[in-house]
Amino acid sequence: MSTPVWTRTWTTASAGQTQALARRIGRALDAGDVLLLSGGLGAGKTTFTQGLGEGLGVRPGIISPTFVLVRIHPNLPTGPRPGGPALVHVDAYRLGSAAELADLDLDSSVDEAVTVVEWGEGMAEELSESRLVITLDRAVGTADGGLGRNVGGDDEGDDADEEPRTITAVAFGPAWCDRDLGALS
Numbered sequence: 001m002s003t004p005v006w007t008r009t010w011t012t013a014s015a016g017q018t019q020a021l022a023r024r025i026g027r028a029l030d031a032g033d034v035l036l037l038s039g040g041l042g043a044g045k046t047t048f049t050q051g052l053g054e055g056l057g058v059r060p061g062i063i064s065p066t067f068v069l070v071r072i073h074p075n076l077p078t079g080p081r082p083g084g085p086a087l088v089h090v091d092a093y094r095l096g097s098a099a100e101l102a103d104l105d106l107d108s109s110v111d112e113a114v115t116v117v118e119w120g121e122g123m124a125e126e127l128s129e130s131r132l133v134i135t136l137d138r139a140v141g142t143a144d145g146g147l148g149r150n151v152g153g154d155d156e157g158d159d160a161d162e163e164p165r166t167i168t169a170v171a172f173g174p175a176w177c178d179r180d181l182g183a184l185s
């Protein structure tokens with residue numbers, strides 16, 4: 001499965017906008033979906049996952065795992081999607097190989113949950129026939145990149161939460177053939 005079914009790109013101007021986008025994507029996800037999140041340290045993978053969790057209506061508290069590699073966030077009966085899938089959140093940063101990832105036994109939950117793997121590209125493709133690869137990138141726009149980095153000055157302590165990101169979703173596999181994220185509500 002190496003030919004994408006479709007590709008979509010968005011830009012966001014802040015962590016909050018990235019979460020809002022992810023929340024809308026989360027509402028459109030189903031049990032069995034697998035997302036591999038790509039982008040360097042601090043690109044916004046965990047921030048994005050927090051928004052996904054809100055859209056799925058799972059237990060909050062999504063963080064960057066330190067020692068724990070996998071965290072399961074059960075669906076909340078009082079949330080927006082009672083009875084919906086849990087979120088299995090994985091950080092593969094410290095994993096050296098696909099074999100180590102296999103030891104986490106994500107297979108046992110992949111069909112019932114939404115599985116999100118930070119740093120999963122090139123590592124977690126075996127998990128499912130279909131997947132969304134989501135890349136967060138600090139560069140916005142074309143080759144000269146960096147557009148708008150310091151708009152509004154950079155002296156405020158919270159400016160770090162308001163940097164632009166380009167977010168690209170590339171869909172692989174039959175699960176995405178007749179679903180696309182073009183009309184998120």
Ligand SMILES: Nc1ncnc2c1ncn2[C@@H]1O[C@H](COP(=O)(O)OP(=O)(O)O)[C@@H](O)[C@H]1O
Nearest residue numbers: 014015018041042043044045046047160161163
């Ligand atoms: N547009 C944006 N989208 C996502 N995060 C952003 C954005 N602008 C600034 N940030 C900040 O970048 C950091 C991303 O951290 P995190 O989500 O932990 O990244 P990662 O999981 O990729 O290492 C957070 O401090 C967040 O507030």
Ligand SMILES: [Mg+2]
Nearest residue numbers: 045046064118
């Ligand atoms: Mg992270």
